[in-house]
Amino acid sequence: MTDQEYGDGTRAVRAGLPEPVKYEPTLPGPVFAAHFHLPGEPTGPYTYGRDENPTWTHLERAIGELEAPGEEGVETLVFASGMAAISAVLFSQLKAGDAVVLPTDGYQALPLLHEQLRAYGVEVRTAPTGGDAQLSVLDGAGLLWLETPSNPGLDVCDVRRLVREAHAAGALVAVDNTLATPLGQRPLALGADFSVASDTKGMTGHGDVLLGHVSCRDPRRAAEVRRWRKIVGAIPGPMEAWLAHRSLATLQLRIDRQCSTALSLARTLAERKDVTGLRYPGLPDDPSHAVAARQMRRFGPVVSFELADRERAERFLEGLRLVDDATSFGGVRSTAERRGRWGGDAVAEGFIRFSVGAEDPEDLITDVLRALDEAGNTD
Numbered sequence: 001m002t003d004q005e006y007g008d009g010t011r012a013v014r015a016g017l018p019e020p021v022k023y024e025p026t027l028p029g030p031v032f033a034a035h036f037h038l039p040g041e042p043t044g045p046y047t048y049g050r051d052e053n054p055t056w057t058h059l060e061r062a063i064g065e066l067e068a069p070g071e072e073g074v075e076t077l078v079f080a081s082g083m084a085a086i087s088a089v090l091f092s093q094l095k096a097g098d099a100v101v102l103p104t105d106g107y108q109a110l111p112l113l114h115e116q117l118r119a120y121g122v123e124v125r126t127a128p129t130g131g132d133a134q135l136s137v138l139d140g141a142g143l144l145w146l147e148t149p150s151n152p153g154l155d156v157c158d159v160r161r162l163v164r165e166a167h168a169a170g171a172l173v174a175v176d177n178t179l180a181t182p183l184g185q186r187p188l189a190l191g192a193d194f195s196v197a198s199d200t201k202g203m204t205g206h207g208d209v210l211l212g213h214v215s216c217r218d219p220r221r222a223a224e225v226r227r228w229r230k231i232v233g234a235i236p237g238p239m240e241a242w243l244a245h246r247s248l249a250t251l252q253l254r255i256d257r258q259c260s261t262a263l264s265l266a267r268t269l270a271e272r273k274d275v276t277g278l279r280y281p282g283l284p285d286d287p288s289h290a291v292a293a294r295q296m297r298r299f300g301p302v303v304s305f306e307l308a309d310r311e312r313a314e315r316f317l318e319g320l321r322l323v324d325d326a327t328s329f330g331g332v333r334s335t336a337e338r339r340g341r342w343g344g345d346a347v348a349e350g351f352i353r354f355s356v357g358a359e360d361p362e363d364l365i366t367d368v369l370r371a372l373d374e375a376g377n378t379d
Helices: 008-014 054-067 082-093 110-119 130-137 159-168 219-232 238-248 251-269 289-295 310-319 361-376
Strands: 075-079 099-103 123-127 143-147 172-176 194-198 212-216 276-279 302-306 335-338 351-355
Touching: 008 054, 008 251, 054 075, 054 212, 054 238, 075 082, 075 219, 082 110, 082 143, 082 172, 082 194, 082 212, 082 219, 099 110, 099 130, 110 123, 123 130, 130 159, 143 159, 159 172, 159 289, 212 219, 251 302, 251 361, 310 335, 310 351, 310 361
Parallel strands: 099 123, 099 143, 143 172, 172 194
Antiparallel strands: 075 212, 194 212, 276 302, 302 351, 335 351
16 A cells, blocks of 8 residues: 555554654654754754744644645645734735735635735735635636635635636635645645645644644745745744644544534534524535535534524523534534624624534534524523
8 A cells, every 4th residue: 555545544643753763752742942053054954943843844744744645745834823824825925916816705814814915015806705706806816715615604616616717817726724624625636726724723623722834836835935934933833833743643533523423413403493594515405515525525524504693692502511602613622603793704693603523423412402492492
């Protein structure tokens, strides 16, 4: 069996590990160093802690093996957060006079980037994810930014089609793959120039690390992203990088459990009259299912739906016993929140983003059904 033929679990467990050395740990501990011994000319791999770190190197190799199994030449760079990774691609690839296409229904911090890009003289165009609507504003753009499935609405776009059209028009394509993770979708294999993610979410999965990454095939583009990381110093700490690498070992176990339970939960919610606007790409009757099934290997841990109003949504969240009312997603402990409380998403007041964790499916679904019943009973 070649490396490329290994299963996802095997790859996740062994990704990025160094060659075994007698009496050394299989995963070396974090290297805490601001500087390194550097006699003579600085020609070695590690010179200063803002540029490189051995702990990052192991993690970057691991993520690269998951993003593009068996491929040579794919470079991965880790960052202090998902927003640091997103910013690195946008600001290293765009200059004054360029145009960028971004989704209207993406991560709620994207409007902050709109403001900064415009301040730097970049034209910002927007369109929804669904129906490949971003194609309508692509002409003359230098970069197309996709987020699929979108957060929190869970719309999906056809990455292969958008990449083909963008490249024909001379534009680069970056895909925010946070929700899917490389085990659910591999943007580079679909033709994208950049695969970007907030590894705070599913990749690390325990809600205890802020991290992001960028993967890229083109060495020149990767060097530009690396230079941006050096300039702004958006680097992860060695402890966070080590924790992230440790967490990757259980990625396949976590994701498979979460996706399976998410589908079961979505099917259960579909039978409820008090639940509307249900979205999960894994449901055969979801508007995005046909496209998602062509490009996704797993459909992710997030289910979204609406309750009648803000008050009922808040009663539902308060009634949950096995689910934390918290933001973020992709963790081993289920979380849910009323997204309208942040004010940055175009969602109804009763809109719920539910991130399925690793609890027993029967326990979780029972908890959700009980909380729904109690939220609807105001006597």
